Amino acid sequence: MRAICDKAICQGHGRCEAMAPEVYVLDDNGYLAGAEIEVPPGLEDAARLGAASCPEEAITIVES
Secondary structure, eight states, rough: EEEEEEETOOOOOEEEEEEEETOOOOOOTTSSOOEEOOOOTTHHHHHHHHHHHHHTTTEEEEEO
């Protein structure tokens, strides 16, 4: 599973990281550090929760 962030619409609210800090890491400006995140095994539900918490819906979960 991958989480893909559309950085063009991300507003840096940090809700993804607040809900799933083990998946989403923010940079010094409060935006996701990477545009594409490989979700570690066992953290799929956390990744989905973090993505769902984004008010801009900037994170897309891609099942692999």
